[in-house]
Amino acid sequence: MKRLHTRSIAALLCLGAAISVYASPPSAAVPSGFVESAGIRTKMAESCLSADPSSVLGLKDELCMESGVHPFSFSVSQSADRSTLEVSFSPLYASGRQGTWILERDLRSGEPLGIVVYPVPDPEVKVIIAPGAAGRTENDSISRLTLEIHGLPLVRDIPVGIPFSSVFTRPFEHIVSLTASAVPWHLLRPVGADYRDMASAVETLRERLPSLVYLDDGAFDHDGNPVFIASGEPQTPADILKALPEGSLPGALEGGVNCSGFAKWVVDGAIKPITGSNTRIDALKGETSSPKTHFTEPFRDSRDLYFGLNWTRHLASAAVSARLRRTKLPSNSGVDVTVEPFSASSGYQEAVGYKVSELMPYLYYLAASEGGHFYLGAISRERGEPLLRQYHHIALFFPWFDDAGAFHVAVFESALETPPEKFVSANSDAWVHLVRVRVPQTGYFWP
Known part of the structure; x- marks a missing residue:
């Protein structure tokens, strides 16, 4: 100069x-x-x-x-x-x-x-x-x-x-x-102390991730045993070890999960301290409200179009039920996120949610306006033949502010943590339907 x-x-x-x-x-x-x-x-x-x-x-x-x-x-x-x-x-x-x-x-x-x-x-x-x-x-x-x-x-x-x-x-x-x-x-004036339970939950997840391995169709049942979602059959030690990435050591490996099983494992960690047990897999497969058209109905079951949407809604409703100690169904549990604070965005689409490319501003808004929740996201794209929207993946989002007011988002999917910007980039063509789950108090989260 x-x-x-x-x-x-x-x-x-x-x-x-x-x-x-x-x-x-x-x-x-x-x-x-x-x-x-x-x-x-x-x-x-x-x-x-x-x-x-x-x-x-x-x-x-x-x-x-x-x-x-x-x-x-x-x-x-x-x-x-x-x-x-x-x-x-x-x-x-x-x-x-x-x-x-x-x-x-x-x-x-x-x-x-x-x-x-x-x-x-x-x-x-x-x-x-x-x-x-x-x-x-x-x-x-x-x-x-x-x-x-x-x-x-x-x-x-x-x-x-x-x-x-x-x-x-x-x-x-x-x-x-x-x-x-x-x-x-x-x-723009969050109080860092209000988000310490969220930060603690994220640290707990990071510490516990090495106990899991990705395994297609894997989950833990209501007793905490590793099983396969479709059949309910137990995972054998050979199944789990075979899924271990090359060069990795078994360590304290407990079982295998896919994206759905991982979401269940996390939410069970919030429910178990209250109820003493995990959610039941069959109860998470039931239908919830979703579009019914002559295009989708012939393929609803054969292609499992709404599996991710139903699974996340049932998990979030189970968390509400455990906290309130009375049964809340997805239809009346208030778990769906439908806010539309950004007029210039694509907004909320019924049962579809938000564009993943616009996810970060929504997570910031949600953290600031209803702090203390993490979110299960059912990811959907139009795919297959014929071309139909399918909820094929589940991810979890933990947004919070630290004591200095800095904003953080932790993204977990399929037993791994993914950088937020990488997740958004990889799914920029997709939509995400969010449901909210109240984060447990520190010390009462046992995934």
């Missing part, structure tokens, strides 16, 4: 104290851990927001101090195609990108294109503030705010109530306050 052109800007960018003109204390509505930079941005407004783009590009990277306490990295960059420039203010000691402000301007015209604010540690959660339509007066150009979660807008184009130039100098808490009635800011 080029050296600064004026002493006044150089003095600003050094480690002097940039005292915010807004002296109010942080609002409780601002996500925990968010570090404010309003003082720095206010002093830099003219040189960053109004100055000629070439002058802005002449500013060098520097370290600035907010209120003499919080160090921020100031930097300017341009896009690879040299069409835009970005001015960034990033706190040095934040979790993830939390607290970063980025101003984007058109490199030719100099017009502001928008501001991106990262309110939480997760870099996939963004507040995007764009200039409103230009009008006859400055007040006609009211800024508009979009809250984007993992690529999907949760709310879009919410009027902020002030011009764009004012947004650049305001503390984030003022932006939150101005939009509080239209933006669900509470979803």
Whole structure:
């Protein structure tokens, strides 16, 4: 970067104290851990927001101090195609990108294109503030705010109530306050302590995975014995050892499971401390509500079209029944996830669920809005001859927030843990129907 052109800007960018003109204390509505930079941005407004783009590009990277306490990295960059420039203010000691402000301007015209604010540690959660339509007066150009979660807008184009130039100098808490009635800011303020049971369950699963091996049609029965789902016949030691990957040692191997058997093994771990036994395999095979058409009915049984959907619903309902100590059928247990908070998404399709390509924003929303649940997913695709939707796979999703507010998702399928991004990529053409299961308290999860 080029050296600064004026002493006044150089003095600003050094480690002097940039005292915010807004002296109010942080609002409780601002996500925990968010570090404010309003003082720095206010002093830099003219040189960053109004100055000629070439002058802005002449500013060098520097370290600035907010209120003499919080160090921020100031930097300017341009896009690879040299069409835009970005001015960034990033706190040095934040979790993830939390607290970063980025101003984007058109490199030719100099017009502001928008501001991106990262309110939480997760870099996939963004507040995007764009200039409103230009009008006859400055007040006609009211800024508009979009809250984007993992690529999907949760709310879009919410009027902020002030011009764009004012947004650049305001503390984030003022932006939150101005939009509080239209933006669900509470979803960005998870309490880490509320998710410790979830984190504990994930660690338990990771510790127990070596006791399992993938075995087609494998599961554990209600007494905990390894069997085959279709026949109920016991798995022999030879069956289990034969399924062991080459080069692996038997260790404390207990049995083999496929994706369905693994889901049962996990849910049984939540049920067994309450009931003293596991679920019964036959009870998980019964029909649940699903589309009945003249196309599907001839193949419902022969191709087992809805096996994964029925199996996950029965497992989740069994967990509800155990917790309430009374029988709840899938039809009245409330286990199906049907929320539709993202208007720009494909939304929920009856008995089909959500696009896997849009799964991550939904898991974030679910973790924030109904924390304390993990989810069984029945994966479906149109396949076979004739081409019909078939629920052919089951995966489990554990979303939670840590004490710093960072978002995590653990994905398990067929006795293995799969990185979330790998799962989404491998199933981007599929749909997933979700059912919820309350995570047990720490110490009461025995898979």
